[in-house]
Amino acid sequence: MQPLDSERYSRQIRFQPLGSAGQTRLAMGRVVVVGCGALGSVVAMALVRAGVGHLRIIDRDVPELSNLPRQVLFDEADVAAGIPKAAAAKQHLQRINAAATVEAIVADLSATTAENLLMGADVIVDGTDNFEARFIINDFSCRDRVPWIYGGAIGAEGRVLTVLPGQTACLRCLIPEPPAAGVMPTCETAGIIGPAALVVGAVESAEAIKVLSGITAGLGNRLFICDLWAGVWRTIDLSALAAEGCPTCRGNDFPWLEGRISGQTAVICGRAAVQVSPARNEAIDLIGLATRLKTIGIVTANPWLVRVEVEPGIQLSVFADGRAIVSGTREEAKARAIIARYLGA
Numbered sequence: 645m646q647p648l649d650s651e652r653y654s655r656q657i658r659f660q661p662l663g664s665a666g667q668t669r670l671a672m673g674r675v676v677v678v679g680c681g682a683l684g685s686v687v688a689m690a691l692v693r694a695g696v697g698h699l700r701i702i703d704r705d706v707p708e709l710s711n712l713p714r715q716v717l718f719d720e721a722d723v724a725a726g727i728p729k730a731a732a733a734k735q736h737l738q739r740i741n742a743a744a745t746v747e748a749i750v751a752d753l754s755a756t757t758a759e760n761l762l763m764g765a766d767v768i769v770d771g772t773d774n775f776e777a778r779f780i781i782n783d784f785s786c787r788d789r790v791p792w793i794y795g796g797a798i799g800a801e802g803r804v805l806t807v808l809p810g811q812t813a814c815l816r817c818l819i820p821e822p823p824a825a826g827v828m829p830t831c832e833t834a835g836i837i838g839p840a841a842l843v844v845g846a847v848e849s850a851e852a853i854k855v856l857s858g859i860t861a862g863l864g865n866r867l868f869i870c871d872l873w874a875g876v877w878r879t880i881d882l883s884a885l886a887a888e889g890c891p892t893c894r895g896n897d898f899p900w901l902e903g904r905i906s907g908q909t910a911v912i913c914g915r916a917a918v919q920v921s922p923a924r925n926e927a928i929d930l931i932g933l934a935t936r937l938k939t940i941g942i943v944t945a946n947p948w949l950v951r952v953e954v955e956p957g958i959q960l961s962v963f964a965d966g967r968a969i970v971s972g973t974r975e976e977a978k979a980r981a982i983i984a985r986y987l988g989a
């Protein structure tokens with residue numbers, strides 16, 4: 645636990661519902677932020693500034709120029725250097741608050757990785773861009789009784805739901821089945837304005853601070869919805885859904901966490917790129933791979949990934965945990981073909 649710096653946090657401590665007891669709890673708190681894009685950036689920054697003692701940031705991607713309008717933790721230098729978002733976020737966060745412990749994990753949340761990645765959290769905050777990850781988090785949360793905060797932003801709209809397992813409605817109570825691929829708008833198809841992500845990230849951060857400080861009265865069972873363009877802010881009461889429950893929060897059914905429902909390839913929201921996850925998670929010898937790929941073109945290599953342009957406009961990035969991202973295409977079949985051609989997998 646970091647020592648309580650009462651001068652630094654004096655204005656928060658003066659806020660009566662928090663006080664010094666609440667601030668001490670924040671310093672002892674352990675938060676896992678899954679996904680460090682638009683929402684995760686805001687959440688990680690707000691919580692580190694608020695004095696949360698331990699933050700684990702999980703992200704599978706690298707920052708791109710088109711991220712900068714809303715992903716507040718990154719800058720042009722991060723894009724140029726090709727540093728993964730989790731690692732770049734950690735660098736920025738430690739400059740904001742050197743006393744915070746920040747773990748940067750460059751990995752994809754899946755049924756196989758969830759146990760390790762989510763373990764030990766007091767609260768999990770959603771910064772992901774897909775429902776598979778959210779349903780894995782919801783399963784884990786309900787099984788291990790760890791509160792989590794769901795958040796989403798698209799266009800000018802946002803929504804947030806805090807789940808206190810065993811007490812409130814969970815994500816599956818609200819959405820019985822995740823929407824099929826291509827059915828829902830994404831930030832790729834519908835676009836997004838930065839302020840929508842800032843608002844949703846801010847609401848998620850406030851919810852996390854309440855959970856960590858132990859002020860849970862009135863939390864949960866309210867879906868927060870906003871539309872910044874229409875100027876609409878409201879909450880929907882979910883008490884009736886909570887009373888009924890669902891197979892996950894009432895029946896101990898955890899199909900996503902147990903890998904009975906999973907996907908191996910995913911088009912990445914917000915960019916022309918496809919991620920291909922290996923069947924088994926195995927560490928990759930990046931140095932050896934970088935050497936082999938040098939015959940194809942100019943290789944960018946750092947401790948987290950190896951990247952090479954395999955054909956004009958198509959880049960292949962291979963991460964240390966065995967994942968690959970093919971950017972420059974949205975076609976999963978093409979991505980798989982490129983992986984097969986260059987990685988023999």
Ligand SMILES: [Zn+2]
Nearest residue numbers: 814817890893
């Ligand atoms: Zn439920």
